[in-house]
Every structure is written in C-alpha cells, then in structure tokens.
Amino acid sequence: MTMKLCLLMIVTLISIEFAAAKGYSIVWEKKTWLDAYNYCDGYNMRLVSIESRRKLDEVVDVIQSNGLNTRYIWTSGTNLDSYNEKYFWATTNKEVTFNENWANGQPDNYGGQQNCMILDRYRNYQFDDANCYINKFNFICEEKY
Ligand SMILES: [Ca+2]
DSSP, X not given: OOHHHHHHHHHHHHHHHHHHHOSEEEEEXXXXXXXXXXXXXXXXXXXXXXXXXXXXXXXXXXXXXXXXXXXXXXXXXXXXXXXXXXXXXXXXXXXXXXXXXXXXXXXXXXGGOOOEEEEEGGGTTEEEEEOTTTOOEEEEXXXXX
C-alpha cells in the first residue's frame, strides 16, 4: 500500500468518526423557548425533540458527556397553538407520543402559563412543562437529518 493511499484511508476514518460525533450541539447560553427555537433555526438546526426512549438515551449521553449540569433543558415540545392542547414537536409538527416520560403530575400548566416542554435533569430527564416566555434554560440543537 502506498503512503498516499494509507493517509487517505486514515483521513477518511477520521471524518467518519467526526460525522458520527456530530448531530447535536449544546448551547450554553440560557434563553427563552422561542429564542432557543430561533437560535437553532439560525444555524440550520432544530431545537431538540425527544420522540422516544432511544432518542432520550442519546440526548442524555450528549448532556452527560459534555457536563451540562443545569437542572432544566428545553425541548421543542409545546402546546402553544395546539388546537386540542396536546403537545407536539414544534420542529416537525408531530404529536408527542412518548408520554410515559412526563414526570409525576406533569404537565400541570402551572398558573395556566406553562406551554413548553423541558427535560428535568433532577427527575431522571423526565418531561415537565415550563413558561415559554419567561423561563430561560440551556438547550440542545440537533441536525435536521
Ligand atoms: Ca409544570
């Protein structure tokens, strides 16, 4: 094998590794839900959706391996503009079906002002609803595809 071919293979392997590690980007700034949504959009990414247990495990891994240690983290889940008050993922318009992950007693729409969905790190990354306009939390953007 020539040196050139060998180098090419190494470079290819490194880029595959890098591609596999991509997919999510933690944003360390705390923002309101809408600002978080728009921030990801501005980078041609999406505010993270947690459609399944498998996806949750993936996201928790990103959170833990990067040492994000704030209690609450936004997801794209919301029931703003929902005709039946059901939660949907704003980035894909798909209804939330992973409802077994809501924390006990949630969503409670506390004070009638909670319409956006967070992960609660203190409650094993279960869902809670929070105030979209007032609360500011860290968040994760994900690649669109
Ligand atoms: Ca709540």
